[in-house]
Amino acid sequence: MAELSTVTLGGKGSSLSSSAVSAVSASLAHVRIDTSALDRLSTSSSSATPSLKHTIAIPNFLSLFEIRAFLLVLLNKLLLTPSSSIRPDLLLLISESLNSNPSAFRFEDLQVTQDELLVLNNVSSALLGISAILDHQSAALTSFSDVAAALSCEASKADVTAFNLMDSGDGHTSKEEVGVASDMRVLLNGSKLVGKEKIGAVAKVPKIHGTLREQVKSVHSKMRVELNSGFKLAEIQAASDGTEQAVSTVLLSLAAALRELGECSFLRAKNNLESISSDDLKSSIGEMFGKECPTDASLDSGFNAALGLVLEKEYVKFAGKVNVLLGSVWKIVAWEVVTAFAVLEGGELNEKGQGVQGNAENSKAEKKKKKVVLGKGTSMILPLIKDGLQSKRAAAVENSGLLETMVGNFQLFLDSAEPEFNGFLLKVKDILESNESRRLPKIPKGTRDFAKEQMTIRKKAFSIIEQVFERHGATALDTPVFELRETLMGKYGEDSKLIYDLADQGGELCSLRYDLTVPFARFMAMNGLTSLKRYQIAKVYRRDNPSKGRYREFYQCDFDIAGPSEKMAPDFEVVRVLTELLDELDIGEYEIKLNHRKLLDGMMEICGVPPEKFRTICSSIDKLDKQSFEQIRKEMVEEKGLTTETADRIETYVKEKGSPLTLLSKLKQEGSAFLEHAGSADALNDLEILFKALDKSKCIDKVVFDLSLARGLDYYTGVIYEAVFKGGAQVGSIAAGGRYDNLIGMFGSKQVPAVGVSLGIERVFAIMEQQQKDQNQVPRPNKTEVLVSILGNDLTLAAELAGELWDTGVKAEFLVNKRRQKHFDFAKESRIPWMVIVGEQEIKEGVVQLKNLEASNDVTIPRDQFAEQVRSRLNP
Secondary structure (H helix, E strand, O other), X not given: OOOOEEEEEOOOOOOOOHHHHHHHHOOOEEEEEOHHHHHHXXXXXXXXXXOEEEOOOOOOOOOHHHHHHHHHHHHHHHHHOOOOOOOHHHHHHHHHHHHHOOOOOOOOOEEEOHHHHHHHHOOHHHHHHHHHHXXXXXXXXXXXXXXXXXXXXXXXXEOOHHHHOOOOOOOOOOHHHHHHHHHHHHHHOOOOOOOOEOOHHHHOHHHHHHHHHHHHHHHHHHHHHHOOOOOOHHHHHHOOOOHHHHHHHHHHHHHHHHHHHHHHHHHHHHHHHHHOOOHHHHHHHHHHHHHHOOOHHHHHHHHHHHHHHHHOOOHHHHHHHHHHHHHHHHHHHXXXXXXXXXXXXXXXXXXXXXXXXXXXXXXXXXXXXXXXXXXXXXXXXXXXHHHHHHHHHHHOOOOOOOHHHHHHXXXXXXXXXXXXXXXXXXXXXXXXXXXXOOOOOOOOOOOOOOOHHHHHHHHHHHHHHHHHHHHOOOEEOOOOOEEEHHHHOOOOHHHHHHOOEOOOOOOOOEEEOOOOHHHHHXXXXXXXXXXXEEEEEEEEEOOOOOEOOEOOEEEEEEEEEEXXXXXXXXXXXHXXXXXXXXXXXXXXXXXXXXXXXXHHHHHHHHHOOOHHXXXXXXXXXXXXXXXXXXXXXXXXXXXXXXXHHHHHHHHHHHOOEEOHHHHHHHHOOOOOHHHHOHHHHHHHHHHHHHHHHHHHOOOHHHEEEEOOOOOOOOOOOOEEEEEEEOOXXXXXXXXXXXXXOOOHHHOOOOOOOEEEEEEOHHHHHHHHHHHHHHOOOOOOOOOOOEEEEEOOOOHHHHHHHHHHHHHOOOOEEEEEOOOHHHHHHHHHHHOOOEEEEEOHHHHHHOEEEEEEOOOOEEEEEEHHHHHHHHHHHHOO
C-alpha cells in the first residue's frame, strides 16, 4: 500500500484545498493539527467549561467518503472560527477518529461549550465537504473526458473540424471552448483515423466540455473561499449566513454541465460500439454496456432529483445527489474509453474474451493487421492504459480468460478513487503540456494573424492608399514603434489610460505608440520643421477591451499637412483625400460627419457648461452614435455634475445634423446664438470656406454637418471629422481626423499649424473581407504566371528552366514530381494560368509543352526558344 500523505490544519499560512479533502475522504491522507494552533486554543480556552451534552449528527444518507469529508471540513471550521471557547480536546477527538479509519463514525454524548455547539450544528460543513469532493473529482473529469472524446474520435473516424476553433482576439470566443479545442488538437495531432464521419456528439465537444470547465472553475473559486472561512458565530446563531444558498447555486450549474457532458459521452460510447469490427466482441461488450452503463435517461432522472432537492432547500441532500450524478457521468465516460479501446485495440480484448488457448490464428491475423497511425497524444495515452490494465490483471485470477474480468479491470483502473488513476491523469497532463506533444501556441487577445488570402486583400488596399497619398504629393515617414512615455502622456484626454506602458528596465520610461499623430508632431518639433506633407502606414497599440472590429494592435494610415497655408486649404485637401480613399477602396456607402471644435466650445458656453467641464462633456456627447441621449443625459447630470437645464439645452443643439451648406445657413441666420459668440462665429466662417471648396470639388455629397460629433482627443483645435460605414457590417468609425494647431508646439518653441486624417484600416479590411465572402470570391494569394512541371526527379532541369523564366522577369514556380496529376492539382489549387510541362518524351525531342490552363489548349515549342515564347504569350 502506498504511503499516506499528511494534511496539516491550523498552521501559519496553511489552507485547506478540495484535493486535500478528497484525499482524506478516500483514506489516502492522515490529518494533523499544527501544534501552534493547539497551543493557541489551549491558552484561549483555558477558562471554557463544557456544560452542554451533544451528539454530532451525521446524516444517514451520506456515504463513508462524504462523512470523512464532512468531518475534515468541520474540524477546519472549528480551527478557523474566532472564539475563546473552542477547546483542543474536541479537535483532537475528531482528527484521531479520522486517522483511525473506522467503518463508521459515532460522536455521542460529547461535553461541549456553547460556541462549539453552534459550529457543530451548522449544516454547511456537510455541504462543503461534499462540494469539495465534487470540486476535486469534476476537475479530474475535465481531463479524463477530453481523453475519452479523443479516443472516440479515432474509434469512430470522426470529422474533427470543430476543434479548429481559435481565439479570435476580439473577446467573442469562450476561453474554455478554445482551450478544449486546443487540447483535442494536441491529442489528435497527426492521427490518420479522424476526419471522415460527421458525428454530432463530437462536434459539440468544445462547447459541452468547455462549459464543464467553466462551471468547475466557478465551483473551485467558491470552495477556495468557503473552505478557509471561519464561522461568524453571531450570524449563524441568528440564521443561515447564506453559505448553503451560494454554494448550491454554483453546484446546480455544475450539475447541468455534468448532465450534458454525460449525455454526449453516452452517444459517443454507442457510436464506438457500432465501430467494433468483431461481431462477437461487439455483442459481448454491448451486452455488458447495456447492463452496467448508466443511460442518458438516468442522467435526466438524477438531475431532476437534484433540482427538486435544491428547490426544497435540502442543500446537503442536493449536494449528495450531484455527487451521485457525477459518479454516473464518470461511469459513462469510463465506458466510452472501454468501447473506444475495444475498437482501437480490439485484438487484446478479443483474446481475453476467448481465452489464451487456441488463439494462434487470431495472433497471426493481428500481425497482418495494417498499422494504425494514432494522434501523438492518444498514441502515448493508450500505452498508459495498457500498463494500468497489466497491474490490475496481475491481481486477478491468472488466465481467467473472461471478458468480464478484463472489462472489470478496465473500470477499476479508471476509478477516480484509485491512486493509480491520479498518476494516470498527471501523465495525461504532462503529455498535453510536454514538448513531445506540444500544445499549439495562441496569440494574445486583441491581435490577429493574417493568412495568404487576407494578405492579398491587405496588400491591394495598402497599394490603393499609397497611390492616393502620393497623388497629393505626400512623402512617406516612419517613426519608432515606442516613444518616451512623457511624449505620449497628456495628449489623449480620458483615453490616456489605454496607452501600453513598457516595463521599466532601469533606463528610459517608454510606451507603445497610441497613434501616429503625436509621433509625427514630435518628429516635426525635434527636427525644427515648419512645413511637411507626409503619410505613414504603421501599427499602433491600445490597451483596450477587444471586441468586434476593435483590436489592441492594428494599422493606421495617416495623412497630415503641417505648416502655414491659405485659410482652410489643408482642411479641404485632407477631407478630399479621405473621400478618394473610401471611393477607391470601393467599400460601399459611407458618410463623413464633420464639426468644428470652436463651434463645440461655443455651444458649451452658450448652454452654460463650466469651462473646466468642456472636454469631459464633449467626451460624453461623442458617445451619441452608440447610446441614446437619455443615457448621455444621465451621465452628464449624475456623474459629471451638470444641471438638468444645461443638459436639456445641449440636447437641442446636438440633434442638429444635415446637409453642410443648408445647416450652415441655418446656424448663420440673424439672431443665432452662435454669431454672438466670437469663437463659434469664427468656426462658422471657416466652415463656409471649407464647404464651398468641397462643393466645387464635387465631394460635398459625402459630408454631413453634425453638431453631435465631438472627437475626444485633447489636441484638436479646429475642424474635426469622422467617416462611418453605412453598409451591413457593423464596424463603427472607419476614419477620423481634424486640425491640431497646438500639438507640435507642445514639443518645441514654435507653433506649427497642422491638420490630418487617420484611416482605421483594420475595419476597412473587415468590410472588404465580408464583401469577398458575400460574393463567394476567393482572392488569388500569389501572382505566379507559370508552373514549370518536371515529370521526373531532375531538379537541375527545373532549376535551369525556371531560372531562364526568372531572368526574363516572368513570375514562375517549379515542381519536380513523377505523377502528372500532382502537377495539375498544384496548378489548379494555386490558380496558376500556364504550365510548362517537360517529361521524358519532351527531353528526347528537345521541346517543352506549354499549356494554357484557362483556355485548355497547349502548344509544343523548341527548348531553346521557350523563355522568349512564354514571355510573349504572357504579354502579347
